[in-house]
Amino acid sequence: MSVCDMHIINVVDILRPSVIVAIGGFAYEQVGKLFCSTEVGPMVYPLLHPAPTNPIPPKRWTALANDQLAYAGVPQTIAGTEAVLSAVTGDKKKKRCSKE
Numbered sequence: 001m002s003v004c005d006m007h008i009i010n011v012v013d014i015l016r017p018s019v020i021v022a023i024g025g026f027a028y029e030q031v032g033k034l035f036c037s038t039e040v041g042p043m044v045y046p047l048l049h050p051a052p053t054n055p056i057p058p059k060r061w062t063a064l065a066n067d068q069l070a071y072a073g074v075p076q077t078i079a080g081t082e083a084v085l086s087a088v089t090g091d092k093k094k095k096r097c098s099k100e
Helices: 003-015 025-035 058-072
Strands: 019-023 043-047
Touching: 003 025, 019 025, 019 058, 025 043, 043 058
Parallel strands: 019 043
Antiparallel strands: none
């Protein structure tokens, strides 16, 4: 386990978030290795990285990012959009990792 992995685990242990939003595929893979296979701990969701090399146009990225945050149940404040989301309810149970 790397020093970075240990640091992330320590920060999560201190803050005890219910959700981690990983920005970009690399971050999602790295954080996913630490938390997706456990039954306890935060849910991990990906957020598309707004890099200049990303094929999604910037205006479309904002809408897509807001959709991804809404799926994760996270309040949104991207690019001036403000919306507080209600808790997700229903019979559907969320999995430990959104990619499962």
